[in-house]
Amino acid sequence: MATTPYIQHLIALPSEHQVYANARLTTRNGKLICESGLRMAVHQLEALDQAQLAIPPFAVTSIDNTLTAEELYQDFLHYLQSNTRLKQLSQTHLNHNVLKTCCTLACRYPVIKQHLTVMRSQLSDTYQQSLFCAWLSTIVMQHINKQGAEIGSMFIAGLCHDIGMLHIDPAILRSTRELTVEQWLEIKTHPQRGHRLLAQIPKLPSSIAQTALDHHELPDGTGYPNGKLANSIHEYAHFIRLLDSLFAIARKHPDCNLGDVTPMLEVSLNIKNDAVGRALIELLTPLKSPQTLVPIELMPYFTEVVKSELTHTLTCTKILHKCLLSFGFKHQHKGLHALQNAMFHIVSAIDRSSVINSAYVRFLEQTAQQQLSHYYTEIERAFIMNKEVRFQLNKLRQNLWQVVTKEHGDLSLELTDCLMALEDVPEPTTARELNDLWVMSL
Numbered sequence: 001m002a003t004t005p006y007i008q009h010l011i012a013l014p015s016e017h018q019v020y021a022n023a024r025l026t027t028r029n030g031k032l033i034c035e036s037g038l039r040m041a042v043h044q045l046e047a048l049d050q051a052q053l054a055i056p057p058f059a060v061t062s063i064d065n066t067l068t069a070e071e072l073y074q075d076f077l078h079y080l081q082s083n084t085r086l087k088q089l090s091q092t093h094l095n096h097n098v099l100k101t102c103c104t105l106a107c108r109y110p111v112i113k114q115h116l117t118v119m120r121s122q123l124s125d126t127y128q129q130s131l132f133c134a135w136l137s138t139i140v141m142q143h144i145n146k147q148g149a150e151i152g153s154m155f156i157a158g159l160c161h162d163i164g165m166l167h168i169d170p171a172i173l174r175s176t177r178e179l180t181v182e183q184w185l186e187i188k189t190h191p192q193r194g195h196r197l198l199a200q201i202p203k204l205p206s207s208i209a210q211t212a213l214d215h216h217e218l219p220d221g222t223g224y225p226n227g228k229l230a231n232s233i234h235e236y237a238h239f240i241r242l243l244d245s246l247f248a249i250a251r252k253h254p255d256c257n258l259g260d261v262t263p264m265l266e267v268s269l270n271i272k273n274d275a276v277g278r279a280l281i282e283l284l285t286p287l288k289s290p291q292t293l294v295p296i297e298l299m300p301y302f303t304e305v306v307k308s309e310l311t312h313t314l315t316c317t318k319i320l321h322k323c324l325l326s327f328g329f330k331h332q333h334k335g336l337h338a339l340q341n342a343m344f345h346i347v348s349a350i351d352r353s354s355v356i357n358s359a360y361v362r363f364l365e366q367t368a369q370q371q372l373s374h375y376y377t378e379i380e381r382a383f384i385m386n387k388e389v390r391f392q393l394n395k396l397r398q399n400l401w402q403v404v405t406k407e408h409g410d411l412s413l414e415l416t417d418c419l420m421a422l423e424d425v426p427e428p429t430t431a432r433e434l435n436d437l438w439v440m441s442l
Contacts, residue, residue: 133158157211164194220341259287267388301431323418355382
C-alpha cells in the first residue's frame with residue numbers, strides 16, 4: 001500500500017522535528033504500532049498509514065519543536081526584510097502588535113501548528129505564499145477598520161488556505177515536468193482536503209474552512225472544485241484568490257513594484273466588485289514606480305505592441321461573444337452556461353476598463369504620431385489591464401475546448417467553428433527591442 005502524502009512529509013522531516021505517538025497505537029487486529037509517548041520510527045509511521053485508523057495521522061501524533069507564535073512572527077519579519085517593496089508597505093501600514101496577536105491566535109490550534117511546521121519544512125514556497133496572503137490581508141483588514149475577530153479570521157484563512165497541499169502527493173508537487181491530467185486533477189483536490197481538515201478543528205471559525213474550499217472558485221462558475229457562482233463564494237476566498245495572483249506576479253517579477261500591477265487587479269475587480277479588493281488597490285497604488293516601466297526611447301515600439309494586443313483582444317472577444325450568444329439562454333447545458341457567464345464577465349471588465357476599445361486603438365495611433373509622452377504611463381496601464389483580459393480569454397478558450405471534447409452534434413460543431421475562427425486571428429506582434437523588459441512577460 002502506498003504511503004499517504006502527509007505521512008511522507010512526516011518521514012522526511014529533519015531531525016529537530018521528531019514524531020511521537022499521542023496514544024497507544026495499534027492496527028485493527030490489535031498488533032502494536034507504537035506505545036503512547038514514544039518516538040515513531042519510519043516503519044511505525046508507515047504502519048500507522050496502513051492501519052487505516054478512523055482518525056487521521058495528525059490527530060494521533062505530535063511533533064517536537066512545532067512552530068511557536070514568536071517564530072511565526074519572526075518568519076513574517078524575515079520574509080518582509082527580504083523584499084524592500086513589501087517592507088515599505090509594512091512600515092507605512094502594518095500594526096505589529098496586531099500581527100503578533102494574530103500569530104498567537106493561529107498557534108492556539110495544535111493541528112494548524114503541526115501543519116504549518118510541516119509546511120515550513122517541506123513546502124517552503126507554499127509557506128511563503130501563505131505568509132504573503134496572511135500579512136497583506138491583515139494590512140487591508142486594518143485599513144478598512146475591521147475589528148479584531150475579523151482580522152484574526154482573515155489572517156488564519158490566508159495562512160491556511162493552501163494547507164490541503166500537504167495532503168497531495170509530494171512527487172507531483174516537486175515535478176518539473178508538465179503535469180498529466182491525472183496529476184492536475186489530484187492537485188485540484190487540495191481545496192476539499194484543506195476544508196475537510198480545517199472544518200474538524202474545534203472552535204475554529206467556519207469562514208476559515210470555507211475560504212480553503214472556495215479560494216479557486218471563480219465568479220463565472222468556471223473555477224474548482226464546485227464550479228460555484230459569484231454570490232455563493234465566500235467573500236474571504238475572493239480576496240485570497242486575488243492575493244494568490246499578486247504573489248505569483250511578485251515571485252515571477254521581483255523587480256516590479258506591487259503598485260505597477262494594480263491594473264490587473266482592477267480587471268479582476270471589474271468582474272467581482274469587492275470592497276476589500278478595492279482597499280487593496282488603494283494601498284498598493286502609491287507604490288507605483290515614479291517613472292515609466294518602458295524607457296522613453298522604446299515607447300514607439302511599445303505603443304505598436306499595445307495596439308496589436310488590444311486589436312487581438314477585441315477581435316477574439318467579438319468572435320466568442322457572437323458564438324456564445326447564438327445559443328440563447330433557455331438551454332439546460334451547465335457547461336455552456338459557464339462559458340456564457342465567463343464571456344459576460346470578460347465583456348463587463350472590458351467595458352469598465354475604458355481603454356480596451358477601438359477608440360483607444362485610434363488614440364494610440366495619434367499618440368505615436370505626435371509622441372505624446374504624457375500619455376505613456378496610461379498606455380502602460382492599458383497594456384497591463386489587457387494582459388489580464390487576455391489571460392481570461394485564453395482560459396475561456398481552454399474551457400470551450402473541454403466542452404467540445406465532451407460533446408457531439410450541433411453544439412460541438414458550432415463551438416469547433418468558433419475555435420477555428422480564433423485560430424485564424426493573427427497573434428500580436430512584439431518588437432525584439434522590448435524582450436528584456438519584465439512587463440512584457442506578465
